[in-house]
Amino acid sequence: MKKIGTIHIGARLDDVGRTLAARLEPGRALVVSPTPVARRWASPLLAGLRRSGFDPSMALIADGERHKTLSTVEKLYGRALAARLDRRSVVIALGGGVAGDMAGFVAATYMRGVPFVQCPTTLLAMVDASIGGKTGVDLPEGKNLVGAFWQPALVCMDLRVLKTLPDRHWRTGMAEVIKYGLMADPRLWARLEKSDLPTLKKNPRFLEQVVAVSAGIKADVVARDERETTGLRATLNLGHTFAHAIETVSGYTRYTHGEAVAIGLCAAARLGARMGLFPPADIKRVDELVRRWGLPVRVNRPLSRAGILAAMGRDKKALKGGFRFVVPTGIGRAKVVGGVAANDLAGVLDEVGL
Numbered sequence: 001m002k003k004i005g006t007i008h009i010g011a012r013l014d015d016v017g018r019t020l021a022a023r024l025e026p027g028r029a030l031v032v033s034p035t036p037v038a039r040r041w042a043s044p045l046l047a048g049l050r051r052s053g054f055d056p057s058m059a060l061i062a063d064g065e066r067h068k069t070l071s072t073v074e075k076l077y078g079r080a081l082a083a084r085l086d087r088r089s090v091v092i093a094l095g096g097g098v099a100g101d102m103a104g105f106v107a108a109t110y111m112r113g114v115p116f117v118q119c120p121t122t123l124l125a126m127v128d129a130s131i132g133g134k135t136g137v138d139l140p141e142g143k144n145l146v147g148a149f150w151q152p153a154l155v156c157m158d159l160r161v162l163k164t165l166p167d168r169h170w171r172t173g174m175a176e177v178i179k180y181g182l183m184a185d186p187r188l189w190a191r192l193e194k195s196d197l198p199t200l201k202k203n204p205r206f207l208e209q210v211v212a213v214s215a216g217i218k219a220d221v222v223a224r225d226e227r228e229t230t231g232l233r234a235t236l237n238l239g240h241t242f243a244h245a246i247e248t249v250s251g252y253t254r255y256t257h258g259e260a261v262a263i264g265l266c267a268a269a270r271l272g273a274r275m276g277l278f279p280p281a282d283i284k285r286v287d288e289l290v291r292r293w294g295l296p297v298r299v300n301r302p303l304s305r306a307g308i309l310a311a312m313g314r315d316k317k318a319l320k321g322g323f324r325f326v327v328p329t330g331i332g333r334a335k336v337v338g339g340v341a342a343n344d345l346a347g348v349l350d351e352v353g354l
């Protein structure tokens with residue numbers, strides 16, 4: 001087990017109760033989990049909570065991003081009231097990023113805020129969504145438009161839960177891991193260049209290291225720029241301006257988030273090279289690593305160019321006065337750049353099939 005502050009990597013779900021009891025008075029708890037995840041993984045968590053003196057209730061939620069809404073949150077407030085949660089009770093998320101974002105928002109707002117615990121069950125939630133304190137829901141107008149910063153008291157990553165995770169979700173998490181290597185960690189990058197998904201799934205120690213290094217990078221960046229004021233936290237969005245545009249224009253169905261991020265990383269490397277910031281010879285290394293982990297380097301069918309540019313213009317990182325992007329400046333380094341020339345951007349979009 002590795003600990004990075006309150007993030008416990010390789011901890012056990014059945015130990016959450018004991019760890020929590022050492023930090024707060026055991027009382028009522030609400031476990032928020034999508035039905036399919038709860039069916040497989042809730043019992044060790046609930047048993048451990050009970051053993052440590054907690055009184056847990058389950059709040060099952062419908063599965064999927066389309067349920068990450070205020071209407072689900074409202075139902076969860078109802079469940080919390082019915083279970084008689086008070087200000088000292090704890091809300092626990094057991095699931096992927098969707099459950100974590102929503103349960104976190106409930107914890108941040110129920111009775112003006114109650115303690116919160118994250119038990120992420122997807123690789124993406126472990127290396128990304130469960131760390132950093134961003135919680136929230138989608139509106140019909142767009143993703144993550146309502147939310148709050150609310151830090152969990154404990155993040156318990158029981159890596160054994162990943163044995164039921166479908167491969168496509170493994171690859172989505174790995175796209176973020178590849179992003180961390182490219183933006184911040186040449187050693188992580190080099191290890192990924194010598195491995196692949198089947199190897200990672202067979203090797204729990206390697207998996208624990210990959211998750212710990214990735215979670216560590218995210219936690220470190222967030223600690224230095226929690227509210228995105230210095231621009232450092234924005235580097236976590238490497239590849240994401242392209243990715244969000246791909247997801248928006250393709251209607252969130254054709255590509256997973258990780259697949260879109262993978263294409264976005266290939267695009268960001270090319271943009272960096274065109275701006276004279278990233279060694280052109282390393283573009284091939286980015287493409288090869290993305291392919292090695294079973295992820296796409298370009299879109300398989302062209303998307304509307306006008307749509308892509310419009311979506312990029314709406315991106316949170318596109319400030320007035322031209323496009324801003326995060327580009328790599330080497331393997332393991334990245335920075336935010338402004339003043340991207342339209343013809344450089346057009347050239348990059350051509351190269352990744354957009």
Ligand SMILES: NC(=O)c1ccc[n+]([C@@H]2O[C@H](COP(=O)([O-])OP(=O)(O)OC[C@H]3O[C@@H](n4cnc5c(N)ncnc54)[C@H](O)[C@@H]3O)[C@@H](O)[C@H]2O)c1
Nearest residue numbers: 034063096097098099121122124125128129134161164165
């Ligand atoms: N708060 C943040 O900083 C942050 C960062 C990144 C992403 N996010 C959010 O995270 C969400 C995406 O998270 P996600 O990719 O985890 O998606 P998800 O939560 O929808 O989970 C993906 C699917 O995997 C299933 N699943 C979860 N754990 C499983 C397991 N162990 N075995 C089998 N199936 C399992 C889920 O039921 C679901 O169907 C998005 O809403 C995104 O906005 C938030």
Ligand SMILES: [Zn+2]
Nearest residue numbers: 176240257261
């Ligand atoms: Zn992402």
